[in-house]
Amino acid sequence: MKPEEFSLARDSLQAQEPSAGLRRFRRRGYQRFLAFMGDIDLAFVWKRRWFVITMVVGFVLMALPTPPGLTHEGQIVLVMSIMATMLFITEPIPLPTVPLLIIVGQVVLLRADPTKVAQSLMTDSVLFIMGSLMLAVAIVRQRLDKRIAWWIVRMTGTNVYWISFGITAVCGVIAAFIGEHTVAAMMLPVGVALITLTSGDPRKVHNLAAVLLFSISYGCSIAGVATPSGGARNAIIISYWKDFFYNPADPATRRFLMDYVTWIVYAFPMFLLRLPIVTALLIFTFKPEVTDMSRAVARLRTQVSMQGPMRASEWLTILIFALTIVGWVTLSNDLGLGIIAIGGASLFLILGLVRWEDINSGVNWGVVLLYAAAISLGVEMKATGAAAWVAGSVFTVMREIGASDALGFNAVISLLTIAVSNTMTAGAAVAVLAPIVLKTAVAAHQDPIDAGFITAISSAFGYLTPAAQPAFTIIYASGFLKGSDFFKIGIRMMALSFIVLMAISVLYWPLLAP
């Protein structure tokens, strides 16, 4: 036969019948299995391992018999707190998911009324946190950083020690009112500009960079506790004092309605006392390569002069900011901190100084949700008796280790808070710990006001890593600092801060007690 007489289709390799019926079904099933396996990322599962562990731990603890003296609801709230703490520390899921789970847990596990749970989420403290963040965005958008820096160097001169002190002081004063991360974000460009104007090679001025940048971050950090509006943790403690101890029928409990000025009286000295310590410690730890910064200051002056005179919008910003602070100081007892903060933010929007889109993108709304749910859980801890039960157990231990006097009590709760706040965000640490600390103070016959301040202030002592504080994270992003720099200065600062706090708690606060 000739080649063309063969038909390949008929005579050559044959096509088998495609699989049908069960085999086809199996094949499609296998393909779906492959598609499913493609969606499973072992690395993803590994990243979520702490979520799984937390859930397992939670269910086991909830299934255990209720300890004597604790209600079943109290047990569930305690377990939810433990689970929330584990999730806060390990962060296996996006942080704003934790408050969502807390909210769901309150309704599903505690059988709480959904409307009441929803109501417990939006308190004045939460409004205050929200308003403060909105104010912060509005202020940062005005780009006042260079003018502030120029104002500082005009006061301090060109010596790096005085500039460091000036930056710490001014950053501190501003951060006392509007939140540390805001000031850090606002002032970081100034710090970097001063470094680069001094030397084109950052490696040659690493110590100078450390001094200037840490001046910004520590200024923000030490002042965050100075006023109620300095940080979310302060608002949370104020909220707990009111929820736990204020009884409208009992005039003696009115002191638990903490007003703005009283807080300042209690906490501002912590900022003032540590202000010179920060500068001294920075200069001692990082001996700057350059002490005279006249060249950088001259360039800064040129840059500011190019901006021209203060614009109307900048004056308005300062005016609204000042009005808000005056409102907090004088009207917060009647209107609440949150309403004043929101009023200030509204003024910025009404006058067109900031766009809503900027606020919307600048505020991390998940953080607001986080604090709302944490406060709500803290209130549940009190309502179900869980906080009192844990407090009783903690107090028993403290008595056994001889920490039942004022100094011992303060030291133990401060160290406990420092330990927790070095592993999670300060606000969350306070939200979880404060209910227990406040109830323990009652059991130990200590003043809950002092205990609350100890908790709030100690939660700001997480100084060891770049991730420990928002202000640290921001300056670390500049790339001028090493992770080890944070530990080198942080461990000293932590020890000194602890000593100052203990001194104030036993020498100063008793003078303020009724």
Add this chain to the structure above:
Amino acid sequence: MQKTLQTLRSQRRNRFRILACIDGTEDSLITVRFAARFSVQDNCDLIVLFVRPIDSGLQSGGLQVRLARENMLEAGFELPGVTHLKQALEALRQEGLDVGGWPRESRRSEAWGDPAGDNKLEFASPGGRTVVLKLKTAPDVASGILDQYELGPYNLIITGHPSRWTGELMAVFRSGIVQTVTTMAPCSVLVARNSFDKKGFFICTDGSPRSTQAVRRSAVLARVTGEPITLFSVAASPAGKSAAEDAVANAGALLKAMNIPVAETRVAVGRPAEEIVEAGSLYQVIVVTDEGRSRLARLARGSTATEVVRKARTSVLDVR
């Protein structure tokens, strides 16, 4: 729907359909060249296939990749694989199969929820020959190739040769694309290597009915494509040499009856796979008969065909 499919399949069974799989590398275009050389008659259909894994999976960002793909498509960017299929078209032209003037028809179908889905461009010659460029989406490449067979069926699947083969034991759990396709494909598979500088089909037989069928069918392919045929048989021991000679003689007689000339007959003694690989390395294609053993059976009893496919230094046609 089912009836239409049955009609389509029965029509396709009257055609010689070749599935040439490419993966975007220059080497993989050898499959297209082989396919062009084999599809010499008007009853041939040549399908060039590029399988793209589904754009999902959290390793690569999950949904974001899918969204990015949608944006790219909307912006008019080409899908991955289109460029390779164009290269395949050029390779066909170089082999004398120029489809430039043929009427064309393109079709797109949804697949696995992927925004790109399955896309094909079909060229049909006036004489009835068709060339199809297919861009397929599948959970994985091997599964996509085997799935394409189900839509066929095909007489021959041509794949490139992999850089390495997994051992039989490991292959029970996991194997590469080519290894999976050669093992699982219901039809004959050609594992193509660059052997165009050689001539001839080196057809191996052991005298069994299955092997005789394979000889007959592969010899027709060789005859039609104008390649000389060498018949080869291996005796495991000197005592079996006469049986091997009989196998070759019978195969030769069969082909003679079909009026297919045999250029050469050879017999060797030794390990079949080693002897075939050694002797066959001088030819363009070694033809072996698949024993039809499952993975577990191959693990227990071994498979000469599989061993040849793995070890050969030239292209190997595994006939089923």
